[in-house]
Amino acid sequence: MPGSIQHNASVPGAVPNPGSAAKAGPLAGIVAAVAVTAYAAAFLLSESQGLILALLVGGAVAAGLAVRVGAHRAVARSLAAHGRLGDGLAVGMVLALMVIFHDDHYALFLVATILLYVVAVLGLNVQLGFTGLINFSCASFFGIGGYTAAMLGGHTGVPPLVILACGGVTAAVVGSILLLPVLRTSGHYSALVTMAFALLFKVFMEVNDAFGGPQGVDVAPMRLFGWDFSSDVEIGSYTGSFYLPYVLLALALAVGAFVLVRRIERSWIGLSLDAVRVDEVAGACFGIDIRRWKITAFTAGNFLAGVSGALYAMMLAYISPANFTFADSLIFLSILLLGGIGSSWGVVLATAVVVVVPEKFQVIQEYRFIIYSSLVLLMILFRPMGLLPRKVRAYRRQA
Amino acid sequence: MDFGLLTQFAINGLMLGMMYALVAVGFTLFFGVLDVIVFSHGDVVMVGGFAGLTTFYWLDAIYPGLSHGLMLLWVALASMASMALLGIVMARTMILRLRSAPPLNTLLATMMLGTVLREAVRLFYPNGSNPKPFPALLPDWSLDMGHLSLRLDNLILFSLGALLIVSIHLLITRTRLGMAIRAVAQDAETARIMGVNFNAIVFLTFALGSAAAAFAGIMNGLYYNEINFGMGLLLGAIGFSAAVIGGLGNIYGAILGGFAFAFLQTLGAVALPFASAYKDVFAFGVVILIMAWRPTGFIAEKTSERV
Numbered sequence: 001m002p003g004s005i006q007h008n009a010s011v012p013g014a015v016p017n018p019g020s021a022a023k024a025g026p027l028a029g030i031v032a033a034v035a036v037t038a039y040a041a042a043f044l045l046s047e048s049q050g051l052i053l054a055l056l057v058g059g060a061v062a063a064g065l066a067v068r069v070g071a072h073r074a075v076a077r078s079l080a081a082h083g084r085l086g087d088g089l090a091v092g093m094v095l096a097l098m099v100i101f102h103d104d105h106y107a108l109f110l111v112a113t114i115l116l117y118v119v120a121v122l123g124l125n126v127q128l129g130f131t132g133l134i135n136f137s138c139a140s141f142f143g144i145g146g147y148t149a150a151m152l153g154g155h156t157g158v159p160p161l162v163i164l165a166c167g168g169v170t171a172a173v174v175g176s177i178l179l180l181p182v183l184r185t186s187g188h189y190s191a192l193v194t195m196a197f198a199l200l201f202k203v204f205m206e207v208n209d210a211f212g213g214p215q216g217v218d219v220a221p222m223r224l225f226g227w228d229f230s231s232d233v234e235i236g237s238y239t240g241s242f243y244l245p246y247v248l249l250a251l252a253l254a255v256g257a258f259v260l261v262r263r264i265e266r267s268w269i270g271l272s273l274d275a276v277r278v279d280e281v282a283g284a285c286f287g288i289d290i291r292r293w294k295i296t297a298f299t300a301g302n303f304l305a306g307v308s309g310a311l312y313a314m315m316l317a318y319i320s321p322a323n324f325t326f327a328d329s330l331i332f333l334s335i336l337l338l339g340g341i342g343s344s345w346g347v348v349l350a351t352a353v354v355v356v357v358p359e360k361f362q363v364i365q366e367y368r369f370i371i372y373s374s375l376v377l378l379m380i381l382f383r384p385m386g387l388l389p390r391k392v393r394a395y396r397r398q399a
Numbered sequence: 400m401d402f403g404l405l406t407q408f409a410i411n412g413l414m415l416g417m418m419y420a421l422v423a424v425g426f427t428l429f430f431g432v433l434d435v436i437v438f439s440h441g442d443v444v445m446v447g448g449f450a451g452l453t454t455f456y457w458l459d460a461i462y463p464g465l466s467h468g469l470m471l472l473w474v475a476l477a478s479m480a481s482m483a484l485l486g487i488v489m490a491r492t493m494i495l496r497l498r499s500a501p502p503l504n505t506l507l508a509t510m511m512l513g514t515v516l517r518e519a520v521r522l523f524y525p526n527g528s529n530p531k532p533f534p535a536l537l538p539d540w541s542l543d544m545g546h547l548s549l550r551l552d553n554l555i556l557f558s559l560g561a562l563l564i565v566s567i568h569l570l571i572t573r574t575r576l577g578m579a580i581r582a583v584a585q586d587a588e589t590a591r592i593m594g595v596n597f598n599a600i601v602f603l604t605f606a607l608g609s610a611a612a613a614f615a616g617i618m619n620g621l622y623y624n625e626i627n628f629g630m631g632l633l634l635g636a637i638g639f640s641a642a643v644i645g646g647l648g649n650i651y652g653a654i655l656g657g658f659a660f661a662f663l664q665t666l667g668a669v670a671l672p673f674a675s676a677y678k679d680v681f682a683f684g685v686v687i688l689i690m691a692w693r694p695t696g697f698i699a700e701k702t703s704e705r706v
Contacts, residue, residue: 134503181691187502188436192643193690199636200683207676326632330510337507370518373511380508381496 026085028071028078033089037096040352043360044097044107052361087258090348094251098244108243110356112315115250116308117351119257121335122344123304126261128333129342129390130270131297132277133182134191137198138332141171141302143324144201145309146219147211150319153220160222164253164310171306172299182298183291198326205321216320219313222249246315253311257304261344264300271393273297327369334376340386349388403547412665413658414553414622417560420657421615422638423645424564425608427653430642431584432604435494435505439513440612441635443482446516447613448533448626449524451478455534471536475617479610486609487602495601513635521628530627533620556618563614567607568650580604584648633679640686646696655697660686 039059046052066072079086094111101107120142127133145167152163181193206214222245264270275283276293284290313319335354339346358368379386422444429437454477458470465473493512497505521527537552571577582590583600591597619634620626641660645652660682667681693699 128503134506178687181687181694184694185690186694188430188506188647189643189690189694189696191436191503191506192640193687195636196640196683196686196690199633200680200687203683204677204680207674207680326636327514330514333507334511337504367518367522370515370522373514373518377493377508377511377515380500380504380511381493384500384504 026078028074029085029089032075033093037093041097041100043356044101044110049361056357056361091251091255094247098247102244103241105241105243108241108247110359112243112247112250114352114355115247115254116312117335117355118254118348119308120305121332121347121351122257122261123301124332124336125342125344125347126264126297127301128336130265130273130277131294133294133298134194135301136191136194136326136329136333137201138305139324139328140198140201141175141305142309142312144171144174145306146313146319148306149310149313150217150219153314154218160314161224164307167310168303168307171309172303175298175302179295179298183294195326198329202321202325212320214321216318218318219316221317222246222311222314250311253308258344331372334372337376338379338387340389342390343386343388346386346388401546403545407547408665408669410553412661414557415664416658416661417557418615418618419637419641419660420564420654421560421611421618422634423641423653423657424567424650425612426638426642427648427650428604428608431648432580432601433494433498435497436509436639437494438506438509438635438639439489439516441638442513442516442631443485443609444612444616444619444634445626445628445631446485446520447478447482447616448620449520450481450613451475451617451620452531452533452626454478467536474536475614478617479613482609482613483606486605490601490605513631517628517631527628530625532625535621535624537621552621556621560614560618563611564654567611571650576603644686644689644696646698649698652696652698
């Protein structure tokens with residue numbers, strides 16, 4: 001296939017990362033995290049459309065200024081020097097938002113949605129970003145997880161935490177039906193396979209009465225150690241929204257998925273996956289089993305989508321085929337592309353933008369599809385590497 | 400099941416097949432010259448239908464007494480011409496720019512373009528989010544025999560579609576212009592060296608494919624008596640499936656694929672034991688199976704992997 005070397009070909013070990021000075025302090029990173037948290041809180045708090053517009057413009061200007069004066073490089077250095085700091089700060093940010101919005105259902109719902117979308121898109125990232133497997137049915141696997149939660153929660157006594165795992169396993173198993181055609185085809189032909197599956201899934205769910213048909217189906221809420229997630233949290237005199245535990249659980253999922261995906265990326269598995277994407281023939285010459293890694297990546301990605309879909313369905317308490325259309329798969333793909341294909345932090349950033357902005361900025365709600373698609377279109381034309389491009393592998397620190 | 404009913408289903412299948420083949424021909428033409436999948440093609444079909452409808456409104460307002468035949472001629476011409484123009488603009492502003500991008504980026508970009516077209520019609524066409532009745536511009540004469548009704552309008556539509564496909568085929572195989580298109584499809588570099596104006600050929604191909612799409616859009620409107628903003632997505636997916644199962648880059652493959660998909664849908668709707676609502680599930684399921692069986696379609700692309 002012509003041009004199969006994609007993105008800024010992260011060939012392993014090609015160029016050592018030039019910006020990794022070991023002496024940068026943690027301060028810049030902490031300041032940046034606090035600023036972002038404050039911004040996110042302000043954004044979620046503000047009600048008036050004018051204020052939100054001002055915040056949007058202000059945020060864009062501030063980001064532009066930061067890039068202009070080179071502050072982003074200081075932050076990147078600071079985070080690179082203190083490996084765990086960035087992860088800790090991100091978790092801290094979510095916890096801070098949870099404290100600020102402890103009784104605001106809507107804001108917490110958005111935070112949980114972001115976290116769950118992050119998990120699904122991370123799965124897509126393993127498939128597409130690392131391995132180069134095109135998957136146009138991410139939303140379908142998300143939906144398979146959701147429907148699994150609905151069916152198991154409604155008809156059986158399986159504990160909800162196990163249901164989450166079942167959602168992932170079901171998605172992975174259903175995905176394995178597609179494995180044969182996905183492995184045998186390449187390029188556009190394999191795009192067709194997943195696209196056909198996405199269309200098939202939605203129609204199937206609509207016409208099949210056993211799964212609720214077009215009206216959808218109710219989903220039993222999460223229950224953990226006898227604690228029902230559908231009622232408000234009350235600890236002494238302190239009351240919190242019932243979304244709080246969902247945010248916590250989603251955060252745990254997101255952190256788990258993030259760590260897993262980063263570990264995969266840094267390991268020999270990630271290296272093999274990269275080789276499969278960049279050049280199958282060369283990879284095979286080096287003894288990399290192309291089929292094995294394609295199967296691994298496809299299954300792992302679908303598993304992540306299924307798990308997050310299951311929890312998402314429990315949180316929504318009601319799902320219908322309209323939640324899992326081909327257009328939704330395109331939104332997942334757009335998130336990955338906006339963030340930067342292959343870049344896990346890019347996924348987090350882009351998900352937050354794509355989920356929150358249209359929800360809060362109601363003026364554009366009606367126009368959100370046209371705005372997303374135009375944005376992604378412009379992105380592909382003018383900045384194909386995304387907002388936070390994936391970094392080239394660096395195995396050795398420069399002295 | 401009696402013979403009349405069976406023939407009726409066969410006729411409906413043939414009508415659908417012609418529509419799909421017209422769309423698939425566009426996919427395969429674009430893939431031939433530029434090696435790209437232009438996924439917005441299905442939405443160009445939809446916009447073509449709306450362009451035809453708009454032309455009808457205008458003509459009806461200016462010359463209320465115009466005969467239906469003339470009206471249809473103008474509607475078709477205006478819609479095909481405007482879609483040909485849209486095709487050229489798309490090729491110029493996007494597709495040519497993305498030539499060196501990874502194939503996935505092109506596919507995604509054109510999907511996004513399709514969404515932009517779809518949403519633009521929904522949001523900005525007057526009352527665009529509702530289905531629009533399409534005027535019946537063809538004579539409604541029909542021959543009824545039991546369960547079978549042979550409709551003149553279907554016959555005319557089918558013949559016009561066949562005429563269009565045959566003329567595209569003749570243009571590509573019998574003329575100098577067609578030779579240039581085939582040359583670019585085979586090897587763009589060499590074609591350029593031989594003095595073929597590459598950009599002009601690309602624009603011509605996009606004009607041709609998009610005009611065929613516009614005709615498919617009008618055909619769709621006349622056949623179903625309505626058009627809606629969302630019809631492009633499914634038509635695009637079906638056209639793409641048809642072009643792929645036939646074998647990309649091959650015009651016979653596109654025609655074969657188009658009729659094959661219509662056959663699958665009809666088969667799924669009538670002959671199989673489950674409810675007819677599953678016809679698309681069945682058709683797309685079989686498409687996936689076909690891809691597993693023949694990974695490059697029935698008529699395989701002639702390529703060899705260079706290492």
